[in-house]
Amino acid sequence: MIRILLLTKNVLSEQELLQKLQRLNFEVFSSSSTLHSLIVSESSAGLADYFSVIILSETISCREVQEILPHIVKEGRLIFRKADRSFVEEEKNILGQEQITEWIHSDASAEEIRELIASPFYNLELGNMSYHPFTQGQFSKIDNKQMENVLASFSASEFKVFQKLKQERGHTVAREELCQLLWNEVTQSRMVQLSSLVKNMRIKFEANDIDGELIQTVWRKGYILKQ
Structure with missing residues (x-):
């Protein structure tokens, strides 16, 4: 498709x-x-x-x-x-x-x-053709089709989180920054929503045989996309 x-x-x-x-x-x-x-x-x-x-x-x-x-x-x-x-x-x-x-x-x-x-x-x-956007960096061991399937299944909010983590790959993105990106506010309930959203993203990775810990939690700080 x-x-x-x-x-x-x-x-x-x-x-x-x-x-x-x-x-x-x-x-x-x-x-x-x-x-x-x-x-x-x-x-x-x-x-x-x-x-x-x-x-x-x-x-x-x-x-x-x-x-x-x-x-x-x-x-x-x-x-x-x-x-x-x-x-x-x-x-x-x-x-x-x-x-x-x-x-x-x-x-x-x-x-x-x-x-x-x-x-x-x-x-x-x-x-x-040889064009595969997942053949470098942290995606070098992930099948191109697998990653495409995951991205196709992401909601708009999940896409935004993945995009931000990829832009900052190798660096921790604060939970507050992600909440601001998604909802323009930072509250405890939004923090809970964010945790649930990231959990759902990991489930989608795993459903396509990709390690869910591609997105790692940095305790008390935020999330980082594994390199």
């Missing part, structure tokens, strides 16, 4: 596109926080590493697209730019066509989107 990351400044504005993609049986995750990490040039934008298809929303300016492209272009990855039909040719002149696989019109039908994404994806025969 094709997994798609939709980068946008406003997740709510992408509901129509999300519904079309989901109706086509694509697995889609929409993220504004990953986009922010890319725009501020954080080298480990986290979530973007785990998708072979990325869609750049029209909420992102052309200048910002130019800034983030060097961080997301990888062998075997397809990058689509969503834009108003009347502005596509102008964007092509601004951005060029070397790094953008194709443009998706804002009013494109589900059928148009299906062909735009599926055709180049399968023509590339990604299953036989």
Whole structure:
């Protein structure tokens, strides 16, 4: 199944596109926080590493697209730019066509989107390519498909925690910081919720034959992603 990351400044504005993609049986995750990490040039934008298809929303300016492209272009990855039909040719002149696989019109039908994404994806025969985002660092001993299955099963909150831990890999992330990230508040009840969330993430790792202690607890401090 094709997994798609939709980068946008406003997740709510992408509901129509999300519904079309989901109706086509694509697995889609929409993220504004990953986009922010890319725009501020954080080298480990986290979530973007785990998708072979990325869609750049029209909420992102052309200048910002130019800034983030060097961080997301990888062998075997397809990058689509969503834009108003009347502005596509102008964007092509601004951005060029070397790094953008194709443009998706804002009013494109589900059928148009299906062909735009599926055709180049399968023509590339990604299953036989050497692009595996889990072949370095702490993931070197983990099967690529296993990790993809885990990520696909994560809730939005679990994704955020995993993304933050990966960005800070090798360093402890305080529980208070994670609570602030998820709920914009730090209370005892939120701390309990966080513990439950991390426990659930470990269960999902183990269900896919991955050591649940990939996420380690640092007593009285927080969590760290094992290297």
